Amino acid sequence: MTYSSQPALNTYQKSEGPVGIGGWLILPILHLCGAIILTLHxxxxxxxxWTGIKAIIEGGNDKLVALRLPLAISSILGIAVLILACICLHRLFARSPTVPRLMTFFYMGMVVATLGDVAADNMMSSIVGSSTDPDNFLDVLRVVIAAAIWIPYFHRSRRVANTFRAREAAVDRKIGEVF
Structure with a gap:
């Protein structure tokens, strides 16, 4: 209990370091926008x-039936990446405290989606008898490097902690004072 002559205990401490969407945080935002645009493309x-896709869905011969699985893998993973990137962008601009975990899930999902696309490309190439995309290895390498950089960033960056965990940090301090 405090009296009017005593100053109130300040339970909220101003966070040190950068706060807000800026700095290096712009690069993951650009990556999310790029992922949305590329996936839509x-x-x-x-x-x-659509006529070729319709023929695969109808399955006129054995090759067309065999192409259903790679088409489904590629389509489902593309839609999942699109939805997840949109959710991540929304949560980033809403400054949700779930952003670090959600971005970790996004980058891991990008690795899985890229590996799925490479597998679908290999299946299609073996069915049709053509060569695989020569950029497959570079695509996998690119998303693995991006995940290796940005997952730790979202968990260790002071800007991320100050921007997305400020409310939880204040609650943690209040709980710590009680105990």
């Missing part, structure tokens, strides 16, 4: 080649 291929 890739999914547009389904719409623009």
């Amino acid at each position: 890739n999914l547009y291929g389904i719409v623009s080649e």
